[in-house]
Amino acid sequence: xxxxxxxxxxxxxxxxxxxxxxxxxxxxxxxxxxxxxxxxxxxxxxxxxxxxxxxxxxxxxxxxxxxxxxxxxxxxxxxxxxxxxxxxxxxxxxxxxxxxxxxxxxxxxxxxxxxxxxxxxxxxxxxxxxxxxxxxxxxxxxxxxxxxxxxxxxxxxxxxxxxxxxxxxxxxxxxxxxxxxxxxxxxxxxxxxxxxxxxxxxxxxxxxxxxxxxxxxxxxxxxxxxxxxxxxxxxxxxxxxxxxxxxxxxxxxxxxxxxxxxxxxxxxxxxxxxxxxxxxxxxxxxxxxxxxxxxxxxxxxxxxxxxxxxxxxxxxxxxxxxxxxxxxxxxxxxxxxxxxxxxxxxxxxxxxxxxxxxxxxxxxxxxxxxxxxxxxxxxxxxxxxxxxxxxxxxxxxx
Numbered sequence: 001x002x003x004x005x006x007x008x009x010x011x012x013x014x015x016x017x018x019x020x021x022x023x024x025x026x027x028x029x030x031x032x033x034x035x036x037x038x039x040x041x042x043x044x045x046x047x048x049x050x051x052x053x054x055x056x057x058x059x060x061x062x063x064x065x066x067x068x069x070x071x072x073x074x075x076x077x078x079x080x081x082x083x084x085x086x087x088x089x090x091x092x093x094x095x096x097x098x099x100x101x102x103x104x105x106x107x108x109x110x111x112x113x114x115x116x117x118x119x120x121x122x123x124x125x126x127x128x129x130x131x132x133x134x135x136x137x138x139x140x141x142x143x144x145x146x147x148x149x150x151x152x153x154x155x156x157x158x159x160x161x162x163x164x165x166x167x168x169x170x171x172x173x174x175x176x177x178x179x180x181x182x183x184x185x186x187x188x189x190x191x192x193x194x195x196x197x198x199x200x201x202x203x204x205x206x207x208x209x210x211x212x213x214x215x216x217x218x219x220x221x222x223x224x225x226x227x228x229x230x231x232x233x234x235x236x237x238x239x240x241x242x243x244x245x246x247x248x249x250x251x252x253x254x255x256x257x258x259x260x261x262x263x264x265x266x267x268x269x270x271x272x273x274x275x276x277x278x279x280x281x282x283x284x285x286x287x288x289x290x291x292x293x294x295x296x297x298x299x300x301x302x303x304x305x306x307x308x309x310x311x312x313x314x315x316x317x318x319x320x321x322x323x324x325x326x327x328x329x330x331x332x333x334x335x336x337x338x339x340x341x342x343x344x345x346x347x348x349x350x351x352x353x354x355x356x357x358x359x360x361x362x363x364x365x366x367x368x369x370x371x372x373x374x375x376x377x378x379x380x381x382x383x384x385x386x387x388x389x390x391x392x393x394x395x396x397x398x
Contacts, residue, residue: 038338039337042342046359046364047346051345055355057358069230071227071234071241072258073241073255074223074254074255076254077252084252086222087221091104091133093244102227104225105133105223107222110129111216113128113180113205115172116179125169126169129204129212130205134150134152137192145193146190147188148175148189156214158186159186159207160179161205162188163191166203166205169203184215198258238255323382327382332372332375338367339367342367
């Protein structure tokens with residue numbers, strides 16, 4: 001008479017985790033070094049995605065603040081290669097376009113800029129002069145960092161407002177200083193804050209149209225027209241702006257949208273992010289190889305333990321599950337540490353740059369998911385190898 005067939009006992013999930021964790025605790029130094037490779041890969045990927053997202057969020061915030069509805073029309077050259085002058089009535093003509101909300105202009109002035117009469121005339125300062133209308137700052141959403149902008153009174157007087165870089169080049173630290181434009185002294189009444197949409201104006205000395213005509217021989221013709229229209233009509237206005245500004249010779253007028261430069265920067269950042277993600281993936285794969293190497297060595301070092309467990313009735317499936325669990329725990333440890341390090345790095349760097357810190361949840365979930373896949377792949381061969389050890393051979397080898 002035979003008794004009931006014996007069946008191997010199954011390990012509970014808690015027992016599986018406890019057994020796998022015990023294998024890691026007994027080899028802490030090796031575990032830390034193996035997990036470090038995974039951590040570096042995940043930290044790199046999370047930080048790259050986080051910093052790229054934070055940078056784009058800051059850029060979009062700036063675009064929302066500055067507006068994408070600014071267009072510029074700049075005088076160029078005609079078919080004969082001659083410099084073109086825009087009509088003096090260019091701004092008034094642009095203002096007649098229905099959707100246009102605001103129009104203004106600047107004009108190039110042929111004048112030398114010197115800090116004092118002790119500076120030789122042939123020594124260039126790197127600062128050029130342009131005439132500007134009092135409504136220029138409103139159109140560009142710009143502001144002064146010090147002093148005041150041109151108004152209806154000061155635009156007729158020998159006063160000048162400097163761009164931020166122009167002030168640095170001339171050594172001007174605040175309003176009240178005097179500079180020479182040609183041979184005429186002009187009083188600095190203000191210094192502009194950096195103008196993000198039109199950074200070329202940061203290097204310019206700006207005077208009023210009437211003042212430029214009276215003191216610097218300016219002919220009154222604008223060289224660049226700025227206009228803002230409704231967001232929905234930007235493309236329509238862009239299509240007619242050139243022939244409105246310079247009827248009969250629209251090909252000599254270059255129309256551009258300053259916000260496109262910021263949008264192009266976002267696209268460039270996206271390409272760089274893809275490259276850095278590739279490097280992070282390589283680091284993650286290297287970390288996976290480290291995990292696999294650790295697990296293979298662990299199997300070789302623990303042959304006696306494996307043989308003893310098999311002799312006591314552990315099934316091959318239980319042995320496979322034990323070593324696969326160890327590999328997953330090792331990868332998860334590195335992945336969690338990497339996600340934390342990447343998030344901290346993102347917030348720290350974004351704060352130093354004044355950005356809005358953003359770490360997309362999908363990057364954390366994707367990083368942790370990748371570590372689990374790496375853990376399964378890296379631990380599969382060592383787990384199968386361990387389960388195939390015969391109890392007698394494993395015990396005799398020890």
